[in-house]
Amino acid sequence: MKSTFCLLLHLLLFLSLSAQHRFTISGTVKSASKGETVIGATVSIGAYQTKTNDYGFYSLTLPPGNYTLTVSNVAFATYDQSVTLNANKTLNIDLMDEAQALDEVVISSNRGRSLKSPQMGMEQLTPKEIKNVPVLMGEKDVVKVLQLLPGIKSAGDGNSGMYVRGGGADQNLILLDEATVYNASHLLGFFSTFNADALKDVAVYKSGMPAQYGGRLSSVLDIKMNDGNNQDFNVSGGLGLISAKLNVEGPVQRDQSSFLISGRRTYADMFLKLSNDSSINNNQLYFYDLNAKLNYQLGEKDRLYFSGYLGKDHLGFGDLFGLDWGNKTATVRWNHLFNSRLFSNTSLIYSNYDYKISINSGTNNFDIFSNIQDYNLKQEFQWFPNSRNQVRFGLNSAYHALRPGEVTGKGENSSINDVFLQKRYSWENGLYASNTWNASDKLNLTYGLRLSTFSILGAGDFYNLDQEGKVVDTMRYKKGEFVKTYLNLEPRLALSYPLNNLSSVKASYVRNTQYLHLISNSTSTSPTDKWIASTNIIKPGISDQFSLGYYRNLNDNKYSLNIETYYKALQHQIDYKDGAEVYSSNNAIETELLFGKGRAYGAEWLLKKNTGRLTGWISYTLSKTERQIDGINNNEWYNARQDRTHDIAIVAMYQLNKKWTLSANWVFYTGDAVTVPAGKYIIDDQTTYYYTQRNSYRMPNYHRLDLGATLQLKQKKRWSSELSFSLYNAYGRENAYLIEFMDSKDDPNRTVANQISLFKFIPSVSYNFRFK
Structure with a gap:
């Protein structure tokens, strides 16, 4: 411990000494038209370069002198300004939208990939x-x-x-x-x-x-919501065949605060009510979601953000069946700038997901409910000690409350007995630090370490199992008692080495640990799959991934080529036993599960055209994903459900003129790995299938062509509108959604496979508008 502390002290002393006799230029990059902060803008001064963080902040520490500062981002016109650095300086920058700066039709499809950045994948x-x-x-x-x-x-x-x-x-x-x-x-x-x-x-x-x-x-997948326009009020929206949406944003106090409210709802269920058939007009199928955000500039060094999301789906077949599921989230964030080199963000976060199934069939009236809630505190600091180092460190602490599943009978005459899976409570913590280090003009490194802990808490019963997976001992814990704590170190390392001005190679290693798991005993994912937490028996999953990549910019950066390979070793993977029944009793869910290992490896190619009237990309993935779990497939390696050998996508967008934009994408992938019956037997005139090898067969290969076009109707200073057309599955490929096995009507001793497909020729049109 003492040696670690001394090493850290020497590192901080080295970084501080290296920054002496230098000055810092820092500030925030925003959109001139909306006041939105710009994420990932490249800020360059001579040979020195950095990117704005998630809140638009940048900081560079340089020797004194005269420089030209350049800020670039694909959505904005490039900004240049001469600066004399003879003291610490704050320079906030407003970028003009690219569309405002250019009259010609020039499209950029992505931000471009930095050859020097160690970040890959x-x-x-x-x-x-x-x-x-x-x-x-x-x-x-x-x-x-x-x-x-x-x-x-x-x-x-x-x-x-x-x-x-x-x-x-x-x-x-x-x-x-x-x-x-x-x-x-x-x-x-x-x-x-x-x-x-x-x-x-x-x-x-x-x-x-x-x-x-x-x-x-x-x-x-890290998604950021708009902050809201702090310059002008804007209203935008759209009306399509099955949904409508509306977006309102504007300043609360110009240049200081803003709000955003955005909502949408489908209305396919309204068309069902037009039917005279009671078996149709009583059905429901819709979703809605609502995004909201407020932000306040409290001064030069402080800013508050409040954001939230509410989404809900409802599927109902009259009074017989109902399925509801949805998410709720809320985030409060406080940005504070201690000085020109130290940035802080403090977040309080809430998240909730639940689903409910209602079934009413004679005396079989019951509800199934599941829920997961999180309460999370996150504190992070970003430190810019000099032009070669960017340090990020912090902690987050989350409390999880899970109700994996419960079945409750409805009414006095219900024949369904109540079933309750154990509620689980846990406390997950993470302490992390990383540094992006420009070691030389050629070598760039990002290295870091994450220490994660997961404490299983009472109240509840916990079990010991024998080799056959049966409960042999039950241990009862009171509310708040610590049952078991897992501790894992997760090192992270990434490096890049430019071969020349046009190409570079990158490599990375990352270890991840997962303490919450989603389990399903069906052949497809659905909202009713169950989240469970690690227990004394269900160990946290661990992944070690090694990646290597080659990157090249072509034809003056009009094209980019990325090639990446990877190998991933997985520990403590979970799968159901054959014939598992989760809701059949109050038994411990651990008795229905098996545990083992996995591996995934492959190569990925991505060729992009970044600029011009025609933009898009071609992507190809060659991969293999397997599991090995004792008790499944004779204890041998078997294909994971998500294993696909080939995966291809071709995406093209063409700006025909200022009014018309045409687009198309074509996808192909190997059919999903599935388990098919190996035989059958008859019990009381009912056919029962039995299975042997897990996921040893394939669904038919999947491929599809989609077409799209956008027509700009009006475009004035304060009003614009457009029509969007699309045709999903343009050549009507009947891709398999499900394959059912059943007895042949002509010969009950024979088994036939029946393929079910979902979509064929789905046209759509939508009208979108914006005014301010």
Whole structure:
């Protein structure tokens, strides 16, 4: 401990001495038209360079002298200013929108990738960049666009979640203004939770996750909401075939504070009521969501943010069946600038996800309910000691309360017995530090360490199991008692080495630990899958990922080529036993689970055209994902449900003229790994299938073409409107959603497979407007 303290003291002394006889220029970069802070803007002074943080703040410490400061970001015109640095200086910068600075039709599709930055496996998008990608029913969908990038796979039509580099749907940390979103889907996965009109920035990390992120094994999806326009009032919205949306933002006090309210709702259920058939007009199918944000500039050094999200889905078939699920989040953040080199952010965060199923069938009347709640405190500091180092350190502490599932009978005549899975309480903590170090003109490093702890708390019963998975001992704990604490060190390392001005190689290693798990015994992900916490038996999952990449800018940065390979080793993976029944009794859920290991490896290619009338990308992923769990597949390695050998996406957007924008995307991927019956037997005239090898067969290969077009109707200083057209699955491919096995009508001894498909030729049109 003493040696560690001495090492830290020497490091701080070295960084402080290296900054002597230098001066600091710092400030905030904002949009001139909206007053929104700009995330990830590149600030360059001579040979020195940095990027604005999540709140638009930058800091550079340099020798005294005369310089030219340049600020660039793909959505804005480049800013240049001469500066004389003979003392510490604050320089706040307002960037002009690129559209205001350019009259010609020039499109940029992404921010470009820094060859020097050690960060790899990361993609960053803005809603503007995904606006023209055609999607189902014309809804701009950030998550669906991300699934067109290499290494990020859709869970399929009608399924929620996404798979990143072989990880399960639960292994993605999804954040909305720092609050965890446990289910990011609407309408059973057809749409995502995130209203693109309310979003400011989207970043996804597939590898090399910075140390401030923890709690998931495969990826981080970090989404920031708009702050709200503090210059003028704006109203925008849209009306489509199945949904309507409205976005209102404006200043509370010009230049000092602003608000944002954004909402949308589908109304497909309203069309059902037009039917004369009572079996149709009593059904319901809709979702709604609401985003809200306030921010206040309290002075030159302090700013407060209040943001929240509320989303709900409802699916109902008359009085017989109902399914509701939704998320609630709330975040309060305080930014404080101690000085020109030390930035602080303090956050209080709340998150809630729940679902409820209601079934009314004769005497079988019952509800199924599940819920997870988080209360989180996060404190982070960013320190800019000199032009070669950027230090980030902090802590976060989260209290989890889980109700994995409960079944309650309704009414006196219900034949259903109440079933309650154990409520679980836990306390998760993380302490982290990292430094991005420009070691030389060639070598750049980001190194860090995260210490995570997870304490299982009472009240509740905990168990010991025998080798067959049966309970042999029960231990009872009172409320607040510590049952067990897990402690894990998670090192992070990433480096980049430019080969020349056009290309570089990068490598990274990251260890992640996951303490909360989503389990499902079905062949598809759904809102009713259950979140459970680690216990004395369910150990935290651990992932070690090694990545190597080659990056090259082509033709004066008009094109970019990225090639990345990875290998991921997974520990303590969870799967259900064959024939597991979760809600059949009050037995411990651990008795229905098995544990083992996994591995995922592959290579990803991404070729992008970044500028010009035609933009887009081609992505290809070659990968393998396997599990080995004793008690499944004769204890041998088997394909994970998310294993897909090939995954291809081609995305193109063409600016025909100032009025018309055309777009298309084509996707192909290997069919999902599935388990099919190995045989059957008859009991009381009922056919029962039995299964042997897990996930040893494949669904048919999936492919689809989508087309889109946007027509600019009016564009004036205070008013603009447009029509968006799209055609989903343009050539009518009947992709398999589900394959059912049943007895042949002609010969009951024969088994036939029946394929169910969802979408075929789905056209849509929507009208969007904006005025101020």
